[in-house]
Amino acid sequence: MNIYLIPYTLARHGVVSLITAGTALLAWWVTLFFVVVVGPVAHSSGLYWNQSCEGAWLLGNIAFSIAFMSVFAEGSLRRRPMHYRFGYALFGGFLTWLMTLSAFGLWYLVSPYLGSSEMRPILSDGSLVTLRYKLVPWACAGVASGIGPFIARILHEVIARRFGFGADSLAAEQTPTWGDWGMQFAYHAAGGFVAGTLCAAVWHSFGFYSLLAGDLYLAPALGAFTWGFLHGLLVWAIPDDMYAGWVRVLSAERFGLRIPVPHPDGSPSERFLGHFPRGLDMYLPAEQGVAELHASFVVDEDDNYAVRGLSIQPTIVKRFLERIDLRYDVRRPAPLETDLKMEDRILMGPNQETEVEFLMLPKEER
């Protein structure tokens, strides 16, 4: 994964989902290969496993692969050193795998006693296909696939910030607070739970209803896909701190010239545009209708971007179905400003001779 290939559009939220979904699908396939192809060979060699283990492996492998890929994807996007990238991903995956297997084993021991004594032989049957008694392992595996990466992330954050080991080149500037971690935990646990539970629903539907499939071939494959996709969507999305706002000239004069809005250390800043030849962040020619000090671009400590109109010359922010006039009103004590969104255009001059745009680009662009 490469942050250069992920533009700051809505689609960026789905990129990790696609990767984790693909990995989950791969984990299903590997597990099936192991059971169907390797199993008979292992049996003839005298090394074979109980059939009950296959469920634990399926859940464990899918959960491991999703957790691994979630942490690995973050490491790749943040340009983490390769051995740390693999190390934390494996740590998160292994934790997930261990939690999944523990939960599965515990449920395997407990579940026969949840029904009546007449039901006990049926519930003890390792071949019993039922959503009612299989939902808990799916949900536990889902939660584990959220908590494993969370622990890996918090561990990385602590070690990197306290000791400097494995620090990311594109790490967030601000140290996360306890509140941030609480939110992260909620996202991870709840996202994993939802993903695992919906996976169980898909698994059950395709296994149960003959109109859909009626067997357990497509069912776990599509279930794994759903789990991976939702996990990527809900648990860890690409954060905004990996991008920085830029101002880029679109009009012919000085076309393509661009400047970043935030400071290199990520602190709040204000960038000025005008035709004053000295001291401004971006010079634009007066012949193109730009005032001496025409507009400024602002970013605060929460990475919110805005543009201010500083001149009585026309300054218009244009986006889809929206036009905002930021011309300076002398009756107001402060200039007008508006929030900026990706690809907003700012038109300057009486005839809109000059045009710049606001872009969110990966921080590496700097």
Added chain:
Amino acid sequence: MIRVFALLLVLVLGGCQSEEYPIPILGSTYRIDKDEPAKGSEIRIDVLTGWSECVNAKIEEVDLCMPQVDRGAGEVRLAFDLRDPTTGTTLYRSLDREQISVSHDTSLQEDYELIPHDPVTAGQLFILLIDGSGSMYDNDSVRAKKVYQALLTKSVVSGFFPEDNAKTGVVLLRFSGPDVVGLDGKAPRVIKSAADYQRIIKQNLLVPTGGYTYLYQAIRYSVTELLTIKDIDDFMAVRSAEPTLIVLTDGFNNEMGKDVCGDNVPRLNETLDLIREARRGVGASRRTSVYTVGLGKPLPRKRSKQRQPDRFKKSITTTELCGKYADYKIDGGLEDHGIDDVSLEWIAEAGGGSSFVKQEPRGLAEVFQKAAAARYRWYELRYKVPDSFYHRTSFDVKLRLLNIARAETSVAIHPSAWMDAPSGYRERGERWTRMTSFRSTAALFMPIFGFLVLLTFVGPAWFNARRAIFRRAKPRKK
């Protein structure tokens, strides 16, 4: 770290299967247990549960021999052969769909098919025991003529003497009064050629004889003493021939003029015991299979389920044999109204064969053909449950032979609770699905995987394309 590895070791060891069974069913996520024959089985139905068993049984079509399952289609395929429970030698039998019952757990299946494999040219000895009592020759020998016609039918002759099998022989016997002799009046002997068989029938069958019908006694003789006659014993020994007795009668067992139906009860029980004992006492390969053919109409009696032979019941009662006719005289009484089909059924059941009542030569010929049907080394059984729902827990498949012998075997199959191998496919017009190779998973997996990779590039590609279209990637004209 040591604790973690110890935990892992416990997890791994806890998941190991220490016994050989259940073994994996190839191409699926199911497992199959070892088959368990029911107690008291006279013949072992040996379900071939895996590759090694198929190979040990010297079956060449190993692919067909191996168990197959398909959850989506609700299908199960099993192969089995029949074996002597004591020696373990393979028994060659002619089975058809009606001679076996299949249960899925406790549910008797109707949608199944029995496919025989590897017809064998093992020796067979057909013993035809023909009723020579006076009634066979009444009305211008009309009944004897029907038998004559049936026995000389081309398909029957070729059934007794197949062109590709020189190991078969026929013993033609006739009982009239207490005597059982060869059809030609001489001592019983094995006829080894079709020409001799046809000649003896043509010369002797229509020659009238007479006397009372010592049916039970003749049967007792045929399953015991007859087989010890040197010519017959040698034939069976040299050609590994299995004896099949076909009894043909047109009335009741009637040893004296004053016999009533009830008198036959102890005689029949004695005969049944002897047949069972004779079949139990020798190796399964020398057990006589007994088929009975009644020539005429059954005695009109009210039949109930209790009147049918009970496979595990030892003796017949007066009510079961005679119903309300226990005190009715046979000679000139009951035998004028029909034949004793009940005792024929019991005898066939005890002898591991089938009982038939036929009136026409064509029907008789079919019976003889059936008794002389080709035998097979192993069978493939395919059945289908109406819904894949029945594959959502472990289930027992129970196979039971009907009529041929007391034989029952069950085998437990364990589907996976989590996943399946690729579902089978069915060619147009085919009844059963074919197994799909695991390689076909690539057809599902690779396109999805490729599509996901493609989608990751769609985002930036669309972004760049859109910017190019809306002229943000190159300067506007002044």
